[in-house]
Amino acid sequence: MIQKIGLSIVLTASVISAAEAQTKLVEKVTRQGDELVIPYSKYKLANGLTLIVHEDHSDPVVHVDVTYHVGSAREEVGKSGFAHFFEHMMFQGSDNVADEEHFKIVSESGGTLNGTTNRDRTNYFETVPSNQLATAMWLEADRMGFLLDAVTQKKFEVQRETVKNERGQNYDNRPYGLVYEMTSKNLYPYGHPYSWTTIGYLEDLNRVDVNDLKNFFLRWYGPNNATLTVGGDVKPEEVVKLAEQYFGSIPAGPAVEDMKPMVAKLDKDRYVSYEDNVRFPMLRMTFPTPEAGHKDEPALDVLAEILGQGKNSIFYKNFVKDQKAVQASASNSTSELAGEFGITVLPFPGTSLAQTEELARKSLAEFEKRGVTDEDIQRFKAQAESSLINRMASVSGKVSQLAFYETFRNDPNYIQEELKRIQSVTKADVQRVYDQYIKGKPAVILSVVPKGKTDLLAKQDNYTISKEGFTPAADQYSGLKYTKAVDTFDRSKRPGKGPNPVVKVPDYSTSKLKNGLKVISAKSEEIPTVTMQLSIKGGHRLEANMPNKAGIASLTAGMLNEDTENYTSEQFSNELDKLGSSIRINSGSEETYVTVQSLKKNLDKTLTLLEERLFRPKFTQEDFDRLKKQQLEGIANQATQPTAIANNVYDKLLYGEGNIMAIPTEGTEKTVQNITLEDVKNFYNSNYSPSVSELVVVGDINEKELMKKLDFLKNWKKKDVKMPVVAKTPTIEKTRIYLVDKPDAAQSEIRIGYLSMPYDATGEYYKAGLMNYALGGAFNSRINLNLREDKGYTYGARSYFAGGKYGGPFTASAGVRADATAESVTEFMKELTEYQKNGITPEELTFMKSSIGQSDARKYETPYQKAGFLGRIIEYDLKKDFVKKQTDILNTISEKEIDALAAKTLPVDKMLIVVVGDKKTVMPKLEALQYEVIELDTEGNQIGTSSAK
Structure with missing residues (x-):
């Protein structure tokens, strides 16, 4: 049931002050019976901030999400990657939150956090125990209203390197990592907001300066272009009060209008290609389709399922089942401004993509003869219903859904409309959208072939990107001013947290x-x-x-x-x-x-x-x-x-x-x-x-x-199954570097470690995990802060114990810039050695106890989390009180015990160091280190001679 309200919210004086009464309750949605709905209250603050509150007391957790209606589509030619770059900068401190403190505060509170960017929006979110609600909102408000003075040139440079590492890891150095970029720039006209990817181009990242970035923030990150969604173990009136206190005084930014759909238009097939370090060639056909929310979207989703999703699809039958390809699929991907219907096939090595395209087109013709069946529609509707329900398994899932619907549909309760759209799809609709968007229509046809195998192309490239008709966007950034909120309270003071919530371990x-x-x-x-x-x-x-x-x-x-x-x-x-x-x-x-x-x-x-x-x-x-x-x-x-x-x-x-x-x-x-x-x-x-x-x-x-x-x-008959005795593992005599050559790799993969101990819920294994937390188990760990935040060598570095019933390794790992490979090995070993010799600091011990101790609130929320918890109990025959014992260990473990564990379980002089990278780039510096370097092939066999030290 929806109640639309146009007047100011009426609350008791003890809850809200006169100054705060400008917050308006827009609507309140409740559940009636078993209907599929996420109950919420929606408010509007005077500065334009939209606030949505979902009350759910099933678990003592709270999820806070701030979604800004800005993604890479708001960028301009020559300045790509800004929205994503700012996602990184928003974690680098603000006026009242020190550098790298955002992660530390949330982690210390027993929470988890992140941010994501796509074409159309950027969101930041935390899941924390319910007593940390005020802290989460204080943090989000501080970076919304008090960020720019903390954005220094040094932070800018470090995060620029981090973004480059992310691009290297997820795009340039990943098989088929440039498919999306190649498709986008050839599908959309030059200058179209979707013609570049969210990560941006390296040359743009190299060109921009810190002031460009600040102006981007001032233009798009005001409260009037944001939705604050809070869900979980909360009371709406409390959330309203906190929102007014922390967000209410932040001045509105420049007005922001929704962008109009800009669907791609093609006059003929565009053949484009590139060579990659891959085994399987790839054919990717992309047809323009309408934007998200368009009436034809559900029918196109059904079409994609019939053509290329699951074992009943035409593409599975013709390619995978007939052993023509390892993978063949179809999907309808939609964004705010446009959609893309994609067909992707990875034929077996040596197969011509011209043959692959021919079979793909025959498969489309087969659909025309086959048509749409009642079972096709039934399958789609059942899976869509199941998917919607499963999104509600966690508070974070429900909050994300509300935030998405508000940002792009201006209706947090759009789930009802989505259900109607799904249930109303007909066979005729699916046939119609095929005829309208796919049959005989031009597409971007991308060939990705192994290096040196251009004979496998579907066709020679026939399209060159043209700037003709491109008009630069009007300037939106000159004259922007940074105005901070004026408050009647001390914003630098971190909110109190109250008592930790009582966490109930699932009964079983x-x-x-x-x-x-x-x-x-x-x-x-x-x-x-x-x-x-x-x-x-x-x-x-x-x-x-x-x-x-x-x-x-x-x-x-x-x-x-x-x-x-x-x-x-x-x-x-x-x-x-x-x-x-x-x-x-x-x-x-x-x-x-x-x-x-x-x-x-x-x-x-x-x-x-x-x-x-x-x-x-x-x-x-x-x-x-x-x-x-x-x-x-x-x-x-x-x-x-x-x-x-x-x-x-x-x-x-x-x-x-x-x-x-x-x-x-x-x-x-x-x-x-x-x-x-x-x-x-x-x-x-x-x-x-x-x-x-x-x-x-x-x-x-x-x-x-x-x-x-x-x-x-x-009735399942038992058999006499005996677990085999596994051969003994070799001892590591001394720490050596093992190098595997990966010619021209932009990044190097590093693994450092040794074979450690089996899983034990309350013994040395559990304690070793506590010991490792400050070393490499958290974002604010020594290893990650050093290699990622301080040096800019990597997108992320970590260390962990991975013990099973029969043991497991301790591993420190990262993918790093090729030119910083030896330096990264040095920093890894420096951190491991320092921790092994001198142990944990009192501050790190306090942080670890607080972070792990309060994280219980998040452990048992979803069915999968509960299943994982129960699975460990039954696999390792754990007692019902093992969680209490873990808590006792955590609360009582001393600095001395941690130091002793570090000394015992970090044998820095007897570890393996595996490096996979470009030998000609990394070998000279590796040989200059203090370790013997042994060359291996890709299967781990020694080749050539070792470089001894």
Whole structure:
């Protein structure tokens, strides 16, 4: 129910002062019955700030989101990347918050935070315990109204380097990382707001100065261009009062008008291309479509699903199923000003993209003959409903939804309209939008080919970007003045926090079936869904009995996602989609996971499908041949990716020859070639057993109701599965550098560490995690502040202990600028050595205790979080009071204990240092360090001679 209100909000005098009475309550939305709605109250402050409050007392957490209606679309030619650059600068301190204090304050409060930028908006958000509400709002207000004097040239330069590192990591150095940039600049006219990407161009980042950035802020970051959304364990009147106190006096910025749609127009197909360091060529066809919110958007979404999403799609059948490609998909992506319908195909190596384009066009013609079915519409509607419900699993999800709808639809309750749009889509609508936007229409056709393989292009480039007709935008930045708020209180004083909220650990029930299956469950009524996770122990570790067939656990899990005795893979997927459910089977290093997600109303039908998938696999030769080929291609593709190379080589050195954990979970080309279909059947029949399995269930269902539905699991026959003894791991005699050459890599991947200890919830492993927090476990850790914030070498650096049942490594890692590789190794080792010798400071100890101690409020909010928590309890046989014991350890651990742990668990003279980078760039400086340098190939085998020290 919606109540529209045009008068000033009426509150008691004790809640709001006369000066604050200018805040107007615009509307109040409540839930009626079981309707899908997010209740909220919407207010407008005198300075134009929109405030939305969602009250939800189910968990003692609060999510604060400030969304500014400014993204890269508000930028101008030659000054790209500003909105994203400012996302970084907004974390660099303001008048009353010191440099890097924003992360520290929120982390110390037990919260988490971040910011994101896209074409159309920038948002900043925190999830904190409910007693930290005032602190979160104080922080956001300070950077809205008191930022610019704190933006120094030095901070500007450091963050410019950080943004460059981000571009290097996520665009320039990532396979296919420039696809979006190439598509955008060739799809839209020169100067169109979408013709550049959010990250911007390096030359623009190099050209701008700090004053350009400040003017951008003054133009777009006023309260009148922002929506403040607060949700969770709050009272609306309290939020209104805090909003008025901290945001109310900030002056409005220049007026901002919504931009009008600017859909791309093409007169013919535009063929463009580039070469990349990839194994698979890529064909990307992009057709212009209308903007987000357009009446045709839902029908285009259905069309994308029919053409290229899931196993029932035409592109899956014609490309993946027929072994013409490793991947083929279609999507309709919409933004505020325009939309893009994209078709992406990655054919197998050596395939001409001209052939790929021909088959893609034949697939479109096939749709014309096939048409749209009732089941197509049913699948789309069921999945859309499920998606909307699952977005409400967390306060942050609900707040983000309200903020999005307010910013782009001027209606926080647009979820009702979205449901109507989804439910009203017809078969005729889908056919119409195909005819209108795709059939016979021109597209940007991008070819991405491996370096030196231009013979694979779909066609030679036929389009050159022209500046003809471009008119520079009118100046919007001259004469802008920075005016600060005038307050009647001391804004420099950080708000008090009040007592920590009482966090209730989820109550749960446990049982064990006669066949040995362990079951743990917790009831959660917040959304009408059920989440199930079945863990079957073994996974990759079982391959120690057959190392010459490593990768069989992964291949077996893949086969279980294919045909069953009563359904083809496509039929099975169709049944799941009609329910809005999912069943996924994956294999990891120590377990095979079966993950089930279902709406409560469809649980029985979903469990019937789970029984079919788990116990009646068909294991056809056709499916086996296709999945084996895909697995082999994936292994070969990893040899082109620096991150995968670094991880695989690091593991091989850690675990050593003869240890199954030294081999990637997907296996190697040689081991996977050895696997037969009979091997897969035997692996399944021998190792999938309830006696080594655990089931976690979280959702809108009680234990009694659940157990009635698990009869099919009670009939699961147990087998005698024994975990193999894994070979001993090698000792590290001394710290050495192991270099893998990745020619011309713009960044280097670094891994530093050793094999440490197994997981222990209340022992040394848990304590070591506390010890590492100040070293490399938080944004404000020593390692990240040094390499990212102080030096600008990386987008992010970290360290962590990753212990499982059988142990795990301590690792420090980062992707760094190629020209700062040796310097980064030096700084890593300097921080590790300093911490190992001298330990933690009193300030760091206080910070760690506060941060981890208050973070419990965020641990059990969503079904997946609860499932993860319960999964650890059942896997490690933890007592019900283990959380209390952890809290006691945290509260009582001393500086002396931390120092002793650092001295013991950071053996800086006996660690591996793996570097994957461009040898000609990095080798000279690495050789100048104090460590022996050993060269390896991409599989971790020693080549050439070592450079000894």
